[in-house]
Amino acid sequence: MKKYKADVVVIGAGAGGLAAALEVKKAKLDVLIVERAKELGGITLQCIHNGFGLKEFEEELTGPEYIQRFINQVIDLKIPYLLDSMVIEITKEKKVYAVNNNEGLIEVEAKAVVLAMGCRERTRGAINIPGFRPAGIFTAGQAQRFVNIEGYLPGSTYVILGSGDIGMIMARRLTWEGCKVKAVVEILPYVSGLLRNQVQCLEDYDIPLITNYTVTKIHGKERIKGVTISKVDRNFDRIIGSDKFIECDTLLLSVGLIPENELTLQAGAELSDNGGPIIDENLETTIEGIFACGNVLQVHDLVDMVTNEAKRAGLNAVEYINGRYGKELKKKDIIKCIPGENVNYIKPDIINKRDLSEEIIFTFRVRYPDRRVQIQFKDENNNVIYKKKKIYVIPSEMIELNLNLEETKIDPTCKSITVEVIPRPEVLIEEE
Amino acid sequence: MSESSASVVKVIRCIVCPTGCQIQAISKGSDIVFEGYTCKRGLEYAEQEYYEPKRILTTTIRVENGFLPLLPVRTDKPILKEKLDEALSEIAKTVVSAPIVMGDILIENILGLESNVIASRNLTQK
Ligand SMILES: Cc1cc2nc3c(=O)[nH]c(=O)nc-3n(C[C@H](O)[C@H](O)[C@H](O)COP(=O)(O)OP(=O)(O)OC[C@H]3O[C@@H](n4cnc5c(N)ncnc54)[C@H](O)[C@@H]3O)c2cc1C
Numbered sequence: 001m002k003k004y005k006a007d008v009v010v011i012g013a014g015a016g017g018l019a020a021a022l023e024v025k026k027a028k029l030d031v032l033i034v035e036r037a038k039e040l041g042g043i044t045l046q047c048i049h050n051g052f053g054l055k056e057f058e059e060e061l062t063g064p065e066y067i068q069r070f071i072n073q074v075i076d077l078k079i080p081y082l083l084d085s086m087v088i089e090i091t092k093e094k095k096v097y098a099v100n101n102n103e104g105l106i107e108v109e110a111k112a113v114v115l116a117m118g119c120r121e122r123t124r125g126a127i128n129i130p131g132f133r134p135a136g137i138f139t140a141g142q143a144q145r146f147v148n149i150e151g152y153l154p155g156s157t158y159v160i161l162g163s164g165d166i167g168m169i170m171a172r173r174l175t176w177e178g179c180k181v182k183a184v185v186e187i188l189p190y191v192s193g194l195l196r197n198q199v200q201c202l203e204d205y206d207i208p209l210i211t212n213y214t215v216t217k218i219h220g221k222e223r224i225k226g227v228t229i230s231k232v233d234r235n236f237d238r239i240i241g242s243d244k245f246i247e248c249d250t251l252l253l254s255v256g257l258i259p260e261n262e263l264t265l266q267a268g269a270e271l272s273d274n275g276g277p278i279i280d281e282n283l284e285t286t287i288e289g290i291f292a293c294g295n296v297l298q299v300h301d302l303v304d305m306v307t308n309e310a311k312r313a314g315l316n317a318v319e320y321i322n323g324r325y326g327k328e329l330k331k332k333d334i335i336k337c338i339p340g341e342n343v344n345y346i347k348p349d350i351i352n353k354r355d356l357s358e359e360i361i362f363t364f365r366v367r368y369p370d371r372r373v374q375i376q377f378k379d380e381n382n383n384v385i386y387k388k389k390k391i392y393v394i395p396s397e398m399i400e401l402n403l404n405l406e407e408t409k410i411d412p413t414c415k416s417i418t419v420e421v422i423p424r425p426e427v428l429i430e431e432e
Numbered sequence: 433m434s435e436s437s438a439s440v441v442k443v444i445r446c447i448v449c450p451t452g453c454q455i456q457a458i459s460k461g462s463d464i465v466f467e468g469y470t471c472k473r474g475l476e477y478a479e480q481e482y483y484e485p486k487r488i489l490t491t492t493i494r495v496e497n498g499f500l501p502l503l504p505v506r507t508d509k510p511i512l513k514e515k516l517d518e519a520l521s522e523i524a525k526t527v528v529s530a531p532i533v534m535g536d537i538l539i540e541n542i543l544g545l546e547s548n549v550i551a552s553r554n555l556t557q558k
């Protein structure tokens with residue numbers, strides 16, 4: 001078995017992995033990137049539309065352009081990487097095993113690990129539709145890969161289930177390629193992707209967006225011939241008599257993304273309800289020296305935020321190696337962060353009390369859209385220790401909040417805080 | 433509306449921020465006025481969208497001899513929305529050959545729209 005050694009091993013070479021590796025290298029430690037695909041870049045390579053980089057570069061770039069800038073730096077700094085190498089196991093001792101096409105099984109021994117494996121597309125639930133399993137059902141991301149990288153069209157007439165961003169972007173892309181997108185069908189009363197995509201990808205091309213509807217039947221044996229869509233009530237139950245048939249040869253699913261964490265779980269790290277690993281304010285998982293960033297931690301809508309998070313993960317791995325590595329540490333004294341009313345999940349999941357005096361970056365998503373809200377942090381005795389007004393919240397936009405907890409009225413003996421997004425008690429003049 | 437001659441000629445949804453104001457372009461006599469925006473950026477957006485909607489075009493172009501069969505490309509400036517289709521057919525007719533470096537101009541001044549089609553990434557040879 002071929003063996004490698006590095007201070008930090010980074011798993012995945014997407015926006016997250018590359019940014020993390022660059023930070024480690026700049027801190028003069030050895031880093032190795034392990035990637036299962038044939039090239040560096042990750043998911044952004046197939047996102048050929050623009051909308052990337054407004055925060056990081058203050059320019060509007062396409063996905064490939066955004067990531068090329070990082071790939072160029074990785075090459076300039078001569079950071080070593082292994083392609084075609086699928087990681088199959090990570091151990092607590094920070095040994096990473098991968099299978100490589102040429103070298104067979106390989107082992108990487110490291111002092112710290114950065115997880116940056118990205119996410120996968122949700123299919124469960126959505127695929128729970130009666131009918132045969134004819135050809136012609138793809139996830140929106142698969143279709144994106146076919147059209148933008150491999151160069152073929154998965155079909156000619158489409159229905160897209162779910163109004164996530166990838167689905168809407170693909171609706172425009174397929175229209176441009178001469179295909180007909182009959183409808184985007186969304187079970188919720190509102191669009192789940194960004195407004196910008198709703199306007200520029202659907203409304204610009206008169207593609208109908210049908211909310212409160214879902215696909216209830218797939219027609220066709222060998223290949224899809226069409227789908228039946230039905231209106232749903234508040235409990236998502238089908239309303240009898242609302243069925244409509246739409247002819248199509250392809251159904252795309254754009255029903256959300258979930259972090260990809262089989263490896264993380266196997267390594268013995270604990271996961272939280274959002275599907276990502278439980279992490280502290282340093283992006284460290286419940287296994288010392290294993291850090292996580294990017295979509296493997298939480299699904300991001302903006303690549304710029306992935307880059308930022310990944311830089312922090314890289315820096316924290318460096319700090320770990322230069323400080324705590326190999327030392328016996330006393331048991332962690334922590335505060336738990338709990339998602340409360342209209343909060344889907346919150347990162348970090350736990351905060352070490354030793355870091356209370358530092359600014360902590362909180363990221364979270366709401367469960368449903370709301371206007372004129374107040375974001376508030378409460379301690380376990382229901383005392384509000386921090387609050388902030390916001391005009392508008394929506395599940396598709398992650399909220400980021402930087403907060404120094406010591407500057408709030410937090411009781412240092414407290415064991416947990418709850419984060420809530422509630423309607424504003426009084427209506428004030430609008431301010432952000 | 434008090435003036436009898438006023439009528440909404442177009443509804444524009446502002447996408448500059450997530451508030452998503454509905455902005456109406458209203459014709460009053462020979463003028464067009466905008467209503468429904470809550471900030472200046474919204475007005476600017478609505479004016480642009482009403483008089484001269486433009487988009488950056490992002491698509492792929494066929495490549496000969498490349499590590500991949502397709503190369504992602506975009507226009508380096510926004511082009512008129514009504515010209516997108518024509519620009520797409522023009523790009524579909526073109527084949528480029530590897531190696532290519534990000535930013536390389538592949539079609540100069542496409543359709544005379546004062547915008548170039550440029551490569552979105554590097555692409556090595558097969
Ligand atoms: C389809 C889509 C469209 C998007 N559109 C936009 C947009 O318009 N604007 C924007 O700002 N953001 C957009 N995003 C969000 C943003 O691009 C992503 O959040 C970001 O690129 C994710 O980076 P990442 O490094 O976490 O994951 P990825 O880029 O997915 O990278 C993960 C990498 O890990 C590798 N990997 C996984 N498992 C293993 C393993 N076991 N062994 C080795 N390697 C492994 C994968 O091959 C992959 O290369 C989009 C995301 C998606 C999915």
Ligand code: SF4
Nearest residue numbers: 446449452453470474
């Ligand atoms: S008009 Fe102003 S507030 Fe309204 S959506 Fe546009 S940018 Fe936002």
